[in-house]
Amino acid sequence: MAYIKCKNLVLGYEGTIVAENINFEVNRGDYLCIVGENGAGKTTLMKTLLGLTPPMGGEFVRGEGLNAHETGYLPQQTVVQRDFPASVWEIVLSGTLSSCGKRPFFGKEQKALAEKNMRRMDIWELKKECYRRLSGGQQQRVLLARALCASSKLLVLDEPVTGLDPKVTVEFYQLIKKLNEEGLTIIMVSHDVSSAIKYASHILHIEKERSFTGTTKEYLKSDFWRELGGAV
Ligand code: ADP
Numbered sequence: 001m002a003y004i005k006c007k008n009l010v011l012g013y014e015g016t017i018v019a020e021n022i023n024f025e026v027n028r029g030d031y032l033c034i035v036g037e038n039g040a041g042k043t044t045l046m047k048t049l050l051g052l053t054p055p056m057g058g059e060f061v062r063g064e065g066l067n068a069h070e071t072g073y074l075p076q077q078t079v080v081q082r083d084f085p086a087s088v089w090e091i092v093l094s095g096t097l098s099s100c101g102k103r104p105f106f107g108k109e110q111k112a113l114a115e116k117n118m119r120r121m122d123i124w125e126l127k128k129e130c131y132r133r134l135s136g137g138q139q140q141r142v143l144l145a146r147a148l149c150a151s152s153k154l155l156v157l158d159e160p161v162t163g164l165d166p167k168v169t170v171e172f173y174q175l176i177k178k179l180n181e182e183g184l185t186i187i188m189v190s191h192d193v194s195s196a197i198k199y200a201s202h203i204l205h206i207e208k209e210r211s212f213t214g215t216t217k218e219y220l221k222s223d224f225w226r227e228l229g230g231a232v
Helices: 043-050 089-092 108-120 136-150 167-180 193-199 221-228
Strands: 004-013 018-025 031-035 055-062 071-074 154-158 184-191 202-206 211-213
Touching: 004 043, 018 043, 018 055, 018 202, 018 211, 031 043, 031 167, 031 193, 043 154, 043 184, 071 136, 089 108, 089 136, 108 136, 136 154, 136 167, 154 167, 167 184, 167 193
Parallel strands: 031 184, 031 202, 071 154, 154 184
Antiparallel strands: 004 018, 004 055, 202 211
């Protein structure tokens, strides 16, 4: 059984279809990139996977004991979020909220988990820093540490390299690849197809009425890739 299985999924809002005929599954250890033009429905699909937007039709099933709250999410950063007035420690710790149960405070276990993931992301020294004073790359590491506190199984990222300079972008992609090699399953929305084919194991390319799903190798032989010019 896959972590996520979608069959004939229809996405949209209040009676308006955004994309349909979406079929794919995500298995443990996969690195899936969701690509498509602006407005194709990538973010809507991500919201559906996170349980924030219900599908308009089709099937969406979680398996392998993956609960809805066991997904680490790295949202698309807005200018407001970049200015968020909190310390690095507070932001990372907030990722452990789902493991607090009904207790209204962070315990020893949550603090240890936050520290472990901050060290893993090499931001422990930034613990007391104000988030908004960090560079774009450091902010993404903070959000990654936060997402890792929420899940050690599945990480969902929405356009994570937006606004990062080319060097930091490559470092970020390499970091995600390393996490994937360490066992974390990755789903990433990206408009950057050339990086998607370089790092991902699987590609889901969505358009309004059709979609491609398969391994990256299969994608490179597909009409979708050919129609993009074959070399982005
Ligand atoms: P992408 O991420 O591929 O750029 P989106 O999923 O953001 O595409 O948007 C797909 C379509 O859904 C767009 O036409 C957009 O205007 C529409 N849309 C996005 N969010 C909403 C919403 N909350 N209510 C209604 N329509 C929306």
